[in-house]
Amino acid sequence: MSNHDSQRTYKGTAAAALISAPGSGQGKSMITAALARLHRNAGRRVRVFKFGPDYLDPMVLELASGAPVYQIHPWMTGEAECRWRLAQAAEDADLVLVEGSMGLFDGDPASADIAVMAGLPAIPVIDAWGMAQTFGAVALGLATYRDDLRVTEVIANRVGSARHGALLAESMPAGMHLLGAVPRSPALDIPDRHLGLVQAEEITDLDEKLDAAAAVLAEAGLDALPRQVSLEAAAPAPPSRLLAGMRIAVARDRAFAFIYRANMDLLQAMGAELQEFSPLRDSVLPEADAVWLPGGYPELHAEVFAGNTAMAAALRAHHRAGKPMLAECGGLMACMESLVDGDGGEHAMLGLLPGQAIMAGRLMGLGIQSLETRYGQLRGHTFHHSRLETSEPVVARTRRSRGDSEAEPVYCRYGLFASYYHLYFPSCPEAVAAIFKGEAVIEGEQAHA
Known part of the structure; x- marks a missing residue:
């Protein structure tokens, strides 16, 4: 995909969602990657974006989706570029995912802001370890914190058993439901170090691990597409050829x-x-x-x-x-x-x-x-x-x-x-x-x- 194709307007409709979390460490990076691989393996065209500055998550997301991953951030990349990249992706893709940064409302702008700007549903990944009915209270808080954000579905991660998953589903407040209860699995673990995830090329079995993670999500019932979103934006003007011949x-x-x-x-x-x-x-x-x-x-x-x-x-x-x-x-x-x-x-x-x-x-x-x-x-x-x-x-x-x-x-x-x-x-x-x-x-x- 060229960074500057032309100054035409892109229009597309695709299943799309922001995958976020209450905070860092909830497992949203591997859930996003596994979702991308799950739908890619089903024959769908998948595009993934990363909200905010990050070099390491996109390496994994590119391998998972089989497509380039770009950053979008209203302040760093600018709102116009965010809208253009998402609309351009929606023209060709069946599924567009945005992996959030930190917690759903953390930062200014926060991950929630890109969902509001583009009309994306936000799907939080909540680490259910050590929680039962309180899970529903966390989900309710995320759904009601801002009036302009749509949150109706959540994903439970690191669920201990089928009974644990049933308790989480029962805790959902009115108007919300549990999209899937993802069990604890080595397939969803990926090593990290002081700056974040280990680089994708350093994990020799990452391709197989992504397939295994996708299978775990399929078993958890996460193979349905999120709702359709229509996106439209103009491409940016091409830059001047200031480095021609260099x-x-x-x-x-x-x-x-x-x-x-x-x-x-x-x-x-x-x-x-x-x-x-x-x-x-x-x-x-x-x-x-x-x-x-x-x-x-x-x-x-x-x-x-x-x-x-x-x-x-x-x-x-x-x-x-x-x-x-x-x-x-x-x-x-x-x-x-x-x-x-x-x-x-x-x-x-x-x-x-x-x-x-x-x-x-x-x-x-x-x-x-x-x-x-x-x-x-x-x-x-x-x-x-x-x-x-x-x-x-x-x-x-x-x-x-x-x-x-x-x-x-x-x-x-x-x-x-x-x-x-x-x-x-x-x-x-x-x-x-x-x-x-x-x-x-x-x-x-x-x-x-």
Whole structure:
């Protein structure tokens, strides 16, 4: 699917729902993935979207649905893009699912807001472990908290027995019913780590696990489609070809994997030729005018990265030549002189910035943020468990979307644009193009190429 097909209007009707929960840890990610796989296995065309910033859930959802997964978020991606992506999907799909973020009403905007905006029914997944009749009270609270949101069905997760499921069904208030009681099952368990789910490619039996999870949901009676929703929206105007003729080398492997499809789409729509490479495995950097080191898990692969001296030399040579480089979060960590992993081991990094990246053992940055540029507001988010010790001057700081307080520092050095901040490229294409061309993007900053 192209990010910018044309400026035509998309109209579609499809079964659709927001899969949410009272909070994190209820199991909604695997329920969403299992639903997608269940309906895909039934021969239906399925599209899934992720509400808000997330790199890991979409990896699993793509494998489950067999289709690309994009982020939608009224503030980060914008309401117009949310409406367009959903309407475009509804034209071709039999089922459109949106996986919510955290709890149904958590955040501003919250997952509930996308359901209201698009007219989607919200189906909460509630962890029933340790609950009986109180389950109905939780469901009632979710259904009545906001007048503008439709909640008539819920899914019980981690149900202990058939009798337990019957008690949950009996607890449903008037006007609501239990869509399905999902038993506790290893098929619905997926490993995680400090930033969320383990990356999909690291789980060797994930395809089989998704099929097994789909079978569990079918046994629980969750094979019916949600109600039909009609969606209509205009496609965005295509971006200017600001990167025509440019070659961008994109790091992509288990250490550098946090890449939004929309970001790649936009670079190509602006005319860039993208060449993926692995800083862990490859010894040669592709011929490129610019390099993108996205986020990921460099701390888990620091020894291998440090041992690939040929690639490190190639990246340093690229930087010495003054060629542009964007380094986000894990990419920033790789640009330091060294990285101290969670066990206290120190590993040599690229040395493009002075100092160390140190795993902190706790969350050090979280939230939706923006950066004011010469071209407008560049939006994105931050989520990291490490900290920096560096003498590098801070060129600018991002600002939190709520409260407008300063957040992540931005560093610019000889073509390098680096921060813990993850950029959502379509929010300001002109600024992104300037970064990859080595042009100044922040007021008062000198061109850094």
